Amino acid sequence: MDLQRLNCRSEYEWEIPARGAMRVPVVIFGSEALLRDMDDKVYEQAANVAALPGIVGASYAMPDAHWGYGFPIGGVAAFDADEGGVVSAGGVGFDISCGVRCLRTGLTRADILPVQRRLAEALYAHIPAGVGSHGAIRLDARETDAMLARGARWAVDRGWGWEADLERVEEGGAMAGAEPRQVSPEAKKRQRDEMGTLGSGNHYLEVQEVTAVYDTAIAAAYGLIPGDVVVMIHCGSRGLGHQIGTEFLKRMAIAASQEGIALPDRELACAPLNSEVGQEYLGAMRAAINCALANRQILTHLVRQVFSDVVPAARLALLYDVSHNTCKVEEHRVDGRKRRLYVHRKGATRAFGPGHPELPKSLQATGQPVLIGGSMGTGSYVLAGTRESEERAFSSACHGAGRAMSRHQASKIWHGRQVIDELASRGILIRSPSWRGVAEEAPGAYKDVAAVVDSADAAGLARKVARLEPLVCVKG
Template identity: 70%
Template sequence: MDTSRLKRRGPCAWELPATGRMRVPGVIFASKELVQEMDDKVAEQVANVASLPGIVDASYAMPDAHWGYGFPIGGVAAFDADEGGVVSAGGVGFDISCGVRTLHTGLKEADLRAVQKPLADLLFARIPAGVGSTGALHLSAAEMDAMLRGGARWAVKAGYGSEADLTHIEEHGCVTGADPAAVSDMAKKRQRDEMGTLGSGNHYLEVQVMDEVFDAVAARAYGLAVGDVVVSIHCGSRGLGHQIGTDFLREMVVAASQAGIALPDRELACAPIKSALGQRYLGAMRAGINCALANRQILTHLAREAFAALLPGARLPLLYDVSHNTCKEETHTSADGHKRRLFVHRKGATRAFGPGHAELPPAFGKVGQPVLIGGSMGTASWILAGAAGAEERAFGSACHGAGRAMSRNAALRRWHGRDVVDELAAKGILIRSPSFRGVAEEAPLAYKDVAEVVEAADRAGLARRVARLRPLICIKG
């Protein structure tokens, strides 16, 4: 990206001044090196988002930002419904509520090494993964609607986990306002056999060891110490979320024109929040969030069963579950000093509330929300904590991962999946996947350096680095 267009706001903050149809400026949180590596399309999409009606303060991009559908992946924008604000399916993304949850195990790395290979094989056997993967659950129409209303709460009532899990999930495991009736029959059909599955792409279940601490106080609050083994699960709402996005984007293209909204890009299709279509999308999108929360809850149960079979002492309590690819109605103080209810779009961005926020579990109140950052396959993942004042910088948002550095097709031309698996095995990292093609697409060097991304988030004041996690086993979709 050409930085001559940008004004430096701080060590890791760059302003794209409002020009043309932009209603607010753009802000890119990144080091100079990360900004320069970004495609110019990121700046173009940040500017396009800034032109949408009702946008508040700025159009933001996180340090892992890269080109996406309409909004950049890593894009954050908040809209005021009372000022003609809009909701955009492209601003949420197709994999609604894709997110990460991390589980304690009570084990140390030495405990795991003796069973690493059989555990990798058992997890791969128990966790359905890959394109079109299906699970053991087959939901009836009534069960589907109950799941879409209840999220992880529904899963716990069905025997997948305990009430204790719900206190460490965003929205306590269930987003209110979900409307299963707004979800198409096709979306429900696609999801009927996909509950409790990872899917494909960058989704995974990883067994990791914490190998370095950067914030001892937050690490203690999160119950973490060097050498601890944890499990992280990264997946979303599968076919249902994708179909919701597809269905509503078609309608929003027409609705935007009817509402007199001039779109700089057709992929920014949107609808006024207060319109019937806007409300219907919010109901369907919230159902998609609940689907993802239920899906991760079921996968947690499957992981617990696998661990119990080989390591009876492991209990796997939940550290935290946080989503990206959402639109949440939240109260924030905008730049003009007024508290407002805003509809915050986070696409490939993680909610990152700082210390003292009312929505945090009591155990995290003094240190801030855990922010779970997935690395690329074979590289480190990170746990961050929401920083003080983060709500004033980007509505309490941070990066969500490393961010792609090249397309999947480019990765396929450069790497062979079998070679990637062998190279990582030589480093003590066991990969299990139904597809060598998928492994090649997700090769570690196809992504940005996640350490640079999280350092930029830290320096920008979005979230503080707490701990680094090194992979031991990766079940890859």
């Protein structure tokens, strides 16, 4: 990205002033080095978002922003329904409520190393991953609707998890306002065999070791000490969410032209929040959020089964579960006034700071854990929400490393087997049904996650707490 086109607000905050059709400015967070390497498409897409009706404050891009669909991935935008604001199916994305969940194990690296290979094999055998993999759970129509209405809470009621898990899931595990009847029969059918499956692409399950702690007080409160082992799960709402995204993208593209909303890019397809399509989408999208929360809860149960078999001393407690593709109603102070806004986060993580009323008592002092997934060979991070994050970008932070190159390029440069062998020589065991899938997700295809996290920390979006490095990775 050409920095001449941006105003530097501070070392880690850059602005594109509102001009032309833009209703608000664009604010991009990141170091000069990250911005220089950032795709020009981020500039274009964030500016397009700034032109949508009812947008409040600014169109934000996180330090890991890259070329997305309509919205940049790493984009955050808030809309006011009373000012003609919109909800965008493209702005949430196909993988509704894709997110990350982190479980503490109570184990250390020393406990894992003797059983590392056995654990890798057992996780790979027990967790359905990759194309065409099916879960063991089949839901009839009534149970599907119950799952869509109550998310992880439904899963815990059915025995897939612990009551204590729920306070460590956003929304207490159940997204309010979900309307299963707005989810099409096709979307429900597409989910039929997919409950409790990981999916493919960039989705994974990793066993990781805490290798560095940056804020000892918060890390201790989160229960993270160097040498500790955690499990990180990255996946979303599976086929159901993809189908809802597909169907509403089309309905909104048609509705937008009927409403006279000029779209610079059809992928920005949106509908006024106060419209029938907008309301129906919110009902369906929230049901998909519950599907993702239920799915990650079932996967948690499967992981616990594996650990209790391989390392019986393990006790897997949930640190937190965050979703990074959502639109959520939140109260934010804008220009001194509290407003009820619909915050889209597309590849961005909510990052509520200490004292936020939506956090459980156990996280009030520290702020919300912000979970940042890295690539297979590099690290992941745990950050904490800050008080200042609200005024930066409606309490939002980055979500991952962000791709540095396309899948196409990656699969030309690397071979899956070579990536697996190279990582094995560094003590990281990869298990995946697809070598090409591994090649496309090679660590070198991603940006430096450390630079992204450092920028998020320096910009005040979230505070760096701990670094995690993989020991085992099950890749879909």
